[in-house]
Amino acid sequence: MSDVTFSVNESTFKAVFNKAYPGKKLNFNESGSKVLVWLGVEGEIHIEGAGGIEFEDGNTFLLKELEIGWDKLILRLGLDVPNVEIGKFCLLRMPRSIPFWGDAPFLGDECLVEFPGVTLFTGKPDIGPFKLNLNAIIPYIVTEIGGRYFIYINKEKDSSGKFYQMVHAKPTAVDVDPISISDTMGKLPAIIQGGIYYAASQMIKYIPQTWMVDVVLSFLGFPTLTAFLLDLLDIHDDVEDWLMDVLNVSIGIDNVLYQLIFQEMLESKELFKIEDPYPFIDAKTLDVSDFGGYKTTPAGSTFELPAITAPVTDAAVEFAEDNMFIRFNFGI
Amino acid sequence: MLNLNIFSITGVDSALLQNNASVIHQIKDAGEFWIAIYNAASQIEKRLVVQVDEQAKSFIINITADDLPTGKACCCTENGILVYTLRSGGFVHLKGSEDGCFAMLYKAGSEDAIWDSRKLDAGDFFAFMLLRPGKYSFSNRISGAECLLTVAYPDPRQNSKAEGKEAEPVRLRTEYDANWEPLTIKPGQGVVVEVNNPSRLYCDLREVDDGPEDLIAWKNELKRNNIL
Numbered sequence: 001m002s003d004v005t006f007s008v009n010e011s012t013f014k015a016v017f018n019k020a021y022p023g024k025k026l027n028f029n030e031s032g033s034k035v036l037v038w039l040g041v042e043g044e045i046h047i048e049g050a051g052g053i054e055f056e057d058g059n060t061f062l063l064k065e066l067e068i069g070w071d072k073l074i075l076r077l078g079l080d081v082p083n084v085e086i087g088k089f090c091l092l093r094m095p096r097s098i099p100f101w102g103d104a105p106f107l108g109d110e111c112l113v114e115f116p117g118v119t120l121f122t123g124k125p126d127i128g129p130f131k132l133n134l135n136a137i138i139p140y141i142v143t144e145i146g147g148r149y150f151i152y153i154n155k156e157k158d159s160s161g162k163f164y165q166m167v168h169a170k171p172t173a174v175d176v177d178p179i180s181i182s183d184t185m186g187k188l189p190a191i192i193q194g195g196i197y198y199a200a201s202q203m204i205k206y207i208p209q210t211w212m213v214d215v216v217l218s219f220l221g222f223p224t225l226t227a228f229l230l231d232l233l234d235i236h237d238d239v240e241d242w243l244m245d246v247l248n249v250s251i252g253i254d255n256v257l258y259q260l261i262f263q264e265m266l267e268s269k270e271l272f273k274i275e276d277p278y279p280f281i282d283a284k285t286l287d288v289s290d291f292g293g294y295k296t297t298p299a300g301s302t303f304e305l306p307a308i309t310a311p312v313t314d315a316a317v318e319f320a321e322d323n324m325f326i327r328f329n330f331g332i
Numbered sequence: 333m334l335n336l337n338i339f340s341i342t343g344v345d346s347a348l349l350q351n352n353a354s355v356i357h358q359i360k361d362a363g364e365f366w367i368a369i370y371n372a373a374s375q376i377e378k379r380l381v382v383q384v385d386e387q388a389k390s391f392i393i394n395i396t397a398d399d400l401p402t403g404k405a406c407c408c409t410e411n412g413i414l415v416y417t418l419r420s421g422g423f424v425h426l427k428g429s430e431d432g433c434f435a436m437l438y439k440a441g442s443e444d445a446i447w448d449s450r451k452l453d454a455g456d457f458f459a460f461m462l463l464r465p466g467k468y469s470f471s472n473r474i475s476g477a478e479c480l481l482t483v484a485y486p487d488p489r490q491n492s493k494a495e496g497k498e499a500e501p502v503r504l505r506t507e508y509d510a511n512w513e514p515l516t517i518k519p520g521q522g523v524v525v526e527v528n529n530p531s532r533l534y535c536d537l538r539e540v541d542d543g544p545e546d547l548i549a550w551k552n553e554l555k556r557n558n559i560l
Contacts (some may be wrong), residue, residue, distance in 0.1 A: 022435065050452075081438055086461075087352070087461040087498075087520045087521045087522060088498070088503075089459075089498065089522040089524075091354070091356060091425075091457060091459045091522075091524055092356055092423065092457055092503075092524075112391065112392060112423065113356055113392055113423060113425050113457075115354060115459050115461070115501070115524075116394075116427050117353065117461075118335060118336055118338045118351055118352070120334065120335055121333060121334055121335060122333050122334075122335045143405065193558050193559075194558065197558040197559070197560060200559075200560035201560060204560055206333050206334045207334050208334075208336070210464055210542065210543070210551075211485070211540075211541075211542055211543065212339050212463075212487070213465070214333065214486050214487070214488050214543060214547075215339075215463050215465070215486055215519045215520070217486070218486030218488070218491055218518070218519060218520075219487045219492055219498075219520060220491075221492060221493040222491055222493065223488045223489055223491045224488065224554060224559055224560060225560045226554075226558075226559045226560055231493070243528075257512065310515045314370055
């Protein structure tokens with residue numbers, strides 16, 4: 001049996017955990033792509049704390065709901081307008097009934113000469129990147145994160161140079177579910193419409209006259225540039241679905257959050273610490289007049305009584321019976 | 333960037349082929365020929381040799397003033413001139429260029445052109461397309477034949493992705509002393525003319541069409557709703 005045993009229950013542990021982990025804002029900046037579309041996302045989150053903690057027997061615990069707060073979410077989009085070819089048609093066909101080239105690799109009615117046509121856009125008709133500021137829908141982003149952590153105790157020196165037995169919780173696994181968005185206030189369509197309007201105005205800068213816009217639209221098969229860009233971005237009626245697809249599939253935001261949170265948790269400070277050597281009584285300076293009966297009196301008028309401490313040995317931490325136990329012996 | 337070059341062309345002249353036009357000429361007889369291609373703007377002449385025989389594998393030669401090497405830049409022959417081979421009865425396809433071009437065909441050793449693209453003749457084909465909506469005069473400046481050609485304004489309200497497929501080209505023939513019926517095409521729709529008599533085919537814009545009157549109101553309404 002150990003000299004000392006501390007016991008901490010789940011609710012106290014959770015309270016300590018939630019005081020230890022909320023920390024600095026975590027920034028990320030990631031990009032991805034879809035066909036003809038470049039995507040980037042800038043975000044900022046902070047860890048708010050654990051919604052539920054469940055001890056497992058041994059040295060691991062489950063963090064059922066890691067609550068995070070979103071501070072910023074901005075989507076950046078860039079478009080490569082497809083280089084549409086127009087005016088290609090068959091100028092001359094192989095006559096059906098005149099096999100005047102016996103070994104010709106052409107069938108009757110096959111196109112012999114094609115009119116070359118032209119490309120609608122030259123160079124790189126890229127648009128953007130333009131931003132969709134999604135901060136307004138942050139309250140409607142649902143992020144479910146869980147994880148398994150292990151605890152350990154280790155003798156370490158703190159910044160003041162003193163040694164402690166420190167109890168840490170480190171992640172062994174963090175699970176981040178794809179985020180979901182429930183835009184109950186319907187703010188997302190207006191945000192996207194604003195971004196598309198900007199992109200369309202960028203595109204229209206390349207097309208100096210109105211009739212040219214309409215000729216281009218006739219080749220693209222859309223009534224407006226807005227409709228064309230929405231189709232290019234694959235945005236249809238359900239903008240929430242589109243945004244979730246962009247964030248979860250094209251950007252892989254669950255993986256981004258996983259790495260961010262995992263790294264932050266690895267760098268986090270201790271949850272509990274015990275001074276080592278363990279102090280029983282601090283050092284004191286006593287006046288000799290406080291002493292009586294000593295045969296040998298101190299040379300001066302005061303006397304230094306040293307601190308009484310004991311080194312901590314055999315320190316261990318584990319979970320059992322819904323409690324965390326920290327046990328150690330005194331090396332005296 | 334929009335290809336403004338092609339949008340700036342508002343006419344066609346078979347004697348000066350721009351990017352929206354091309355000509356086909358058939359070479360029936362075997363032998364060695366020279367083709368001289370002239371860039372109208374720079375007056376740079378480019379030459380190539382065409383060897384025509386019954387055994388050649390190529391049935392078509394596609395040439396344009398823009399991408400032919402000049403002078404000694406080519407190492408295909410001793411004097412740096414490209415040599416093509418063509419099956420007897422094969423076609424030379426002269427594509428238009430940005431500055432406009434024309435070509436002449438010579439029998440090797442002769443200085444008299446046997447064909448000049450500025451004066452098309454029976455057996456040639458001329459093709460073009462137009463983008464600028466409006467009314468054009470389409471004529472044969474040699475025979476005097478003429479017709480009204482309309483490039484219809486593409487009303488964007490009628491556009492749909494499903495109908496994005498380009499229209500088939502309109503095919504015409506030139507005949508002595510015969511006018512064509514008025515013709516309406518879509519922007520970018522091809523016109524192929526089978527030439528049966530000496531022709532210089534010309535198309536010039538007489539009246540622009542900037543769309544139906546109610547189109548502007550429709551667009552303004554969309555713009556008020558942040559739709560362009």
